[in-house]
Amino acid sequence: MVGRRLSVGALASVLSIAFAAAAASAAPPTFGIALDPKAVLVDGDARPVASPPPDSIVFYRFDGANPRPLGRVDAPTSFQGPPSAIAIAADGSFALASASSRIDADDPSRFAADRRVSLIDLEATPIRVAQTIELDASPSSVALDPTGTFALVVHNQDDSVSLLSIAGGRATLLGKQSFEKDAGPMVAAFVPGRDAVVVTFSNKGTIALFDLKDGRLVMPAVREMSAGIHPTSLSLCGTTGLAVVANYGNVTGDGDTISLIDLAATPARVVDTITVGPSPEGVGCAPDGRHAAAAVQNMSTVSPRDPQYVSRSKLVLLRIAARRFTRIADADIGGWAQGTAFLDDRTLFAQSVVDRTLHLFRVDGRTLVRRDAISYRDGGPVSFGVAGR
Numbered sequence: 001m002v003g004r005r006l007s008v009g010a011l012a013s014v015l016s017i018a019f020a021a022a023a024a025s026a027a028p029p030t031f032g033i034a035l036d037p038k039a040v041l042v043d044g045d046a047r048p049v050a051s052p053p054p055d056s057i058v059f060y061r062f063d064g065a066n067p068r069p070l071g072r073v074d075a076p077t078s079f080q081g082p083p084s085a086i087a088i089a090a091d092g093s094f095a096l097a098s099a100s101s102r103i104d105a106d107d108p109s110r111f112a113a114d115r116r117v118s119l120i121d122l123e124a125t126p127i128r129v130a131q132t133i134e135l136d137a138s139p140s141s142v143a144l145d146p147t148g149t150f151a152l153v154v155h156n157q158d159d160s161v162s163l164l165s166i167a168g169g170r171a172t173l174l175g176k177q178s179f180e181k182d183a184g185p186m187v188a189a190f191v192p193g194r195d196a197v198v199v200t201f202s203n204k205g206t207i208a209l210f211d212l213k214d215g216r217l218v219m220p221a222v223r224e225m226s227a228g229i230h231p232t233s234l235s236l237c238g239t240t241g242l243a244v245v246a247n248y249g250n251v252t253g254d255g256d257t258i259s260l261i262d263l264a265a266t267p268a269r270v271v272d273t274i275t276v277g278p279s280p281e282g283v284g285c286a287p288d289g290r291h292a293a294a295a296v297q298n299m300s301t302v303s304p305r306d307p308q309y310v311s312r313s314k315l316v317l318l319r320i321a322a323r324r325f326t327r328i329a330d331a332d333i334g335g336w337a338q339g340t341a342f343l344d345d346r347t348l349f350a351q352s353v354v355d356r357t358l359h360l361f362r363v364d365g366r367t368l369v370r371r372d373a374i375s376y377r378d379g380g381p382v383s384f385g386v387a388g389r
Helices: 008-024
Strands: 030-036 039-042 045-048 056-062 067-074 086-088 094-098 101-103 111-113 116-121 128-134 141-144 150-155 160-167 170-178 185-190 196-201 206-213 223-226 231-236 242-247 256-262 269-277 280-285 291-296 313-321 324-333 337-342 347-352 357-364 367-375 380-386
Touching: 030 086, 030 094, 056 094, 067 128, 086 141, 094 141, 094 150, 094 160, 116 170, 128 170, 141 185, 150 185, 160 185, 185 231, 196 231, 206 231, 223 269, 242 280, 256 280, 256 291, 256 324, 269 291, 269 313, 269 324, 280 347, 291 337, 291 347, 313 337, 313 347, 313 357, 324 357, 324 367, 337 380, 347 380
Parallel strands: 086 380, 231 280, 280 337
Antiparallel strands: 030 056, 030 380, 039 045, 056 067, 086 094, 094 116, 101 111, 116 128, 141 150, 150 160, 160 170, 185 196, 196 206, 206 223, 231 242, 242 256, 256 269, 280 291, 291 313, 313 324, 337 347, 347 357, 357 367
């Protein structure tokens, strides 16, 4: 891994080469699932568990058949924030994982802000946490550039982003950049083939495209786009120039949405929006840009006494064609849905905290076929990362 700073032109070349290499590679992707054992839903509220086991992350390789476990490591995780708290290097050599909350040591009946980001060595035997970085503000999510030398850690509560460089198996804090007060940044993603980053701002209701220069976001944004209420989770559709965003809504039982963004357009713009159900917590897009999926909480996180309560979440599958969505299938999963992601163009998973299960599906024409389910005894799956995404 290279630790030197690149010029804008050089970085653009490296990004293009990195994405081309990733597209040409047939290596099975590495993915990680963060488990949070310290929170449980009680009458619609997330409450701390007494004396929980340690937080942990389980890593797998997917060869097109079944996920093969690589190992598990104890590392801080959190159910709070978007389910994009893990970023994995394109070559699968290491991962970064953030934790936005912990149980308050002074009052175990409540949660408090965490500050930790873990750098995990996936080439060690066994895999291990190689470094723990403490940041100034609660880290909501993390993004890693295709070269594996630069990362962005988003701080929702602090309206900021931390900039990290990675070299020699170590992360170094380069600095922090602030956005406007109460903007509510949630998720960042590096745009394939260019020196740019896209960031969702839940409180502002916008998705912003920023240029990158000398390892910093160029302010103001090149473009601010409007999609739906509280845009949160974000997924790029490989190198197609498309991205999908989940508009989480207000958990009122109304039909919330996901939106399709054309980042290759001039200017970049939201080109379609479709209703998927109440509160899409996670969203994923296939690398070939032909399908998207939303993990919809479906009022499974409110009190069972609420007349709109539903015990099951839903995974909603959409086809993308001619820059438009078509809803083609859905499947029930356990309550309190979190993230969803594609492992290849047709295989995807969805997380459920209530049943502590990772549900795997295969897209077969216009149907979702259940392939497998991985259950966890010591924590609910709350976030994830897939290598190179």
